[in-house]
Structure formats: C-alpha cells, structure tokens
Amino acid sequence: GENVEQHPSTLSVQEGDSAVIKCTYSDSASNYFPWYKQELGKGPQLIIDIRSNVGEKKDQRIAVTLNKTAKHFSLHITETQPEDSAVYFCAASGGGYQKVTFGTGTKLQVIP
Amino acid sequence: SAVISQKPSRDICQRGTSLTIQCQVDSQVTMMFWYRQQPGQSLTLIATANQGSEATYESGFVIDKFPISRPNLTFSTLTVSNMSPEDSSIYLCSVEGLRQGFSLEAFFGQGTRLTVV
Numbered sequence: 168g169e170n171v172e173q174h175p176s177t178l179s180v181q182e183g184d185s186a187v188i189k190c191t192y193s194d195s196a197s198n199y200f201p202w203y204k205q206e207l208g209k210g211p212q213l214i215i216d217i218r219s220n221v222g223e224k225k226d227q228r229i230a231v232t233l234n235k236t237a238k239h240f241s242l243h244i245t246e247t248q249p250e251d252s253a254v255y256f257c258a259a260s261g262g263g264y265q266k267v268t269f270g271t272g273t274k275l276q277v278i279p
Numbered sequence: 280s281a282v283i284s285q286k287p288s289r290d291i292c293q294r295g296t297s298l299t300i301q302c303q304v305d306s307q308v309t310m311m312f313w314y315r316q317q318p319g320q321s322l323t324l325i326a327t328a329n330q331g332s333e334a335t336y337e338s339g340f341v342i343d344k345f346p347i348s349r350p351n352l353t354f355s356t357l358t359v360s361n362m363s364p365e366d367s368s369i370y371l372c373s374v375e376g377l378r379q380g381f382s383l384e385a386f387f388g389q390g391t392r393l394t395v396v
Contacts, residue, residue: 210387211322211371213385266324271320272321
C-alpha cells in the first residue's frame, strides 16, 4: 500500500518568514495530493491540493509543488502569520473514492 | 461541500465499556470513512462504510472491536467496544464531496475525543 513520509515533524518560523514542508510517497499510482491544516480541537481542513497532471499550484500565500518522477511534493507558506500555527498533514490518494493515506504531520509554530 | 456533525464531541469512559459515535452528513454520500488519530499522531483509516453492505476494514482493525453501521446515505455509527486505555484517541468521520462542483475533496467532522480510564 501507499506510504507517505513527512518532514519536518516540527517547524518554528518568525512571523513573515516562509515555511516549507516536504513529503514523499511510495505508490506511483497515486495521483491526488491534498494538504490539510488541523487546528487544536478540530478536524483536518483541506487548504490546497494538487493532481499529478500539474507541477505547481498556488493559492494566495500557499503553494504546492509536485515532482512525480521523484515522488515528492512540498507545501510552501509565504509571509507566515500567527494564525498559520497548526498541524499540517500531507496526503496521497489514487483520486476519486479511494483511500487517502496521510503523512505523519508537521506542527508549525509562527512566532510573532 | 459537505457539513459533518459528530456526536459526542468528547467522552470519558470506563475500561471494558463501549461507546458509539454518530456521524451525520448534510447530504447523501456514497462512502463514509472512519479514522483514528492517536495523541500527537497522524490519521489512520479504520474502515470504509458503504450503505447496504458490510464495512471494509483496514489491516489491524476488526469488526468485533469497531462495529460500524451505515443505515442510509447520510448517517453512520462507529462503536468502540470493550475499551481499554489504548483506545484513547480522536475518532474522525470523513466523507468525499464535490468541491466547486467537480473536484472531489475529503471533508472531516470535528472528531470525537475519547479518553478511556
């Protein structure tokens, strides 16, 4: 089955700096890669996703890149703000109604 | 999008007892998923629940321990049976719904925080 690894497990940045979280996956059949933000006491919420036919996607301060050949994808958050502090999960899936495999999570702390 | 309501939001239970968690969705969905998130850990899929058929369990999870019901297309329950402290986790219900009309996205409930004492 699919295996998703995520690094780093914790990340502290100064407000205004950029944060980068990296993930690798094992199943070459995976073609959908969502990123989730989980705030304390809440369920994960999708913040951005990318499909295998796209190499990069951006939404305001958040961007995701995908390298299918190397089987890795990354989340980039620019101009970080204290409200970006949360746990971020990457995930991989075959798309459609298929099982989503989650990475181990990154606890991001943005220091004001 | 899909709005998911989970009950209870949290509970403290005695070991050896069982707890049933309810998941209600505001729209009809084909598949519902139950995840476990142990403290400080990632999400692990327990099972996939389809309406009208037996749930499909992932490796390491069995129906006797985690029986699931799916009586209709908007509702499911997960029971954690004969609980032990190792079952203390957040249990999350998830569904797939259409985002912006064409893109499938996984939506999550707020979770049920279970503590077994």
